[in-house]
Amino acid sequence: MRHVLTERLGISHPLIQAPMAGSTTPELVSAVSQAGGLGSLGAGYLSPQAILEQAAQVRAQTDKPYAINLFVMADEFTADAGLVTRARERLDALMVKEGLAIRTSLPERWAFRFSDQLAALREARPPVASFAFDLITPAQLRELKQLDIYVIGTATTVAEAKAWAELGADAVGLQGAEAGGHRGTFLHEPEDALIGLFALLPLAARAVDIPLIAAGGIMDGRAMLAAEVLGAAASQLGTAFLACPESSAAPAWKQDLQQAQDHQITTIRSFSGRAARGLRNRYVEAMSQRAEELPPYPILNALTSPLRKAAAAAGRGDLISEWCGQAASLVRPMPAATLVAELMREYAQARAGLSA
Ligand SMILES: Cc1cc2nc3c(=O)[nH]c(=O)nc-3n(C[C@H](O)[C@H](O)[C@H](O)COP(=O)(O)O)c2cc1C
Known part of the structure; x- marks a missing residue:
């Protein structure tokens, strides 16, 4: 599954920089993609215009694949x-x-209209689109597939992973309870959907046969390998990238992560x-x-x-x-490309250690 996913996405490493609305910048996304991972633009709080502008900025800095992520929501709120x-x-x-x-x-x-954001995403036509907070509709999925966009849905339980697989998503991002930021839960009460990643991965691997992406508390290459052993095709790291100079998290937040x-x-x-x-x-x-x-x-x-x-x-x-995952203090403030190289060095070392 690891090779299925990385080859289909055209990335060198089984590593996805998590979309982080409000904290990911075109510089962060392009640096990770350029370094061989998959950078993801968290576009949930962006206007349709800003989505197009930031996607163009990513494109200007790398020709490697990248993702745009949206929160699936109603268009209007009362x-x-x-x-x-x-x-x-x-x-x-x-x-x-x-x-x-x-x-x-x-x-x-109260929020930008999701349908307008999705139209901007289609216009930007990133190689990958990921979604959280709910399922998209079958028609929306068809439109994305027609544009050859790879679709990743976020799940926090086995039932949610199955729902995305049944819809026809290409892969599921499994968000363990450890994960920083908003919970993607959409079928359950939030307190019922706090499944640890070590329980969720093997359960979901038994239930669905599309690639699984592991998220939650993964801060180094050893944890990436552990996730792979449990059935993940790639790891998605958010907090680990928050302290990079390319992230727009506030300086005080970056500082506090290290002592959390x-x-x-x-x-x-x-x-x-x-x-x-x-x-x-x-x-x-x-x-x-x-x-x-x-x-x-x-x-x-x-x-x-x-x-x-x-x-x-x-x-x-x-x-x-100050959103962060449970292992936040393992954060390493360094340029994103250096962090990608370091993560992959640790991952290779852990793999070599297992086979020794
Ligand atoms: C600051 C922050 C913002 C986030 N924003 C988003 C987002 O916009 N969309 C999304 O799907 N997930 C978002 N997440 C969740 C990540 O996709 C991922 O599940 C999480 O970062 C993994 O846990 P970790 O932070 O311990 O690596 C966010 C996480 C953080 C820390």
Whole structure:
């Protein structure tokens, strides 16, 4: 399966840099692809225009394959006005308390229309498209296949992996409970879909016969090999690439990753309204009580986004969404191409060690 996937994708290494909406840049994506992995642009928060621009920037920097990733969502969202008002009061009170001048405001839209983002993706025509948060429709899949785009769906359980395989996806990205960032869960309650990668991989390998991509807590070449032994055709690493100079994660966040202790890394709803894994910092401590009274994704995400940007600009890592996987402190701040080379050196060394 490893060779099936890498050969079909035209990449040298069984290594995918995870899409990370808000943190991946054309520089990061092209550096990883140029180094022989598959760089992925996290385009979930980008306007259709920005998707086209960033895809063009990747293309200008490498002719190697790369991926664009989207969150599969409805086109329109209606917010409960009472929930929004109460959330704004709480958020504004927190900003006052923390001495930040920024206050919440009502955005023009809660999120870009998924159908417009997908149209931009089709126009950009990347070799690979990956999706999280839900299935795409059979018609959308057909359109992507007609453009010869390789489709990867995100699953957090065996049932979700089967759903993508039955739809006709080319591969499934398995997101273990360890994984940083938003959970891709779409068939279950978030707390029921926290399956560890070591359990999920062999279970999914038994259930579906398309290539599996392992994600969650993989920070070095040894873990990539371990995932392969359990049935993965490639590994997808997010947190490992967050501290690279090419990532746009805030400097304070990059710094905090290195000191993050495993027990401080938790699932958080209070930034975006959707379960996501990250560091339990000052904001999380303040907002996680009565988190269930906050509006759902993407409403809360849109309300907190300007606050997070202002906090990042003020160097307040303790007030931003410091998404990361459970093994975050193994992060190595180095250029992405160097990290790819280092990961593949460790992977080869671990493989040689096993056969010795
Ligand atoms: C900062 C951050 C942002 C993420 N954004 C996305 C995203 O936009 N789309 C997506 O499918 N997955 C996203 N993920 C999840 C990754 O695809 C992947 O499952 C995860 O990074 C793997 O775990 P790791 O961080 O321990 O390597 C994100 C992860 C992080 C850390």
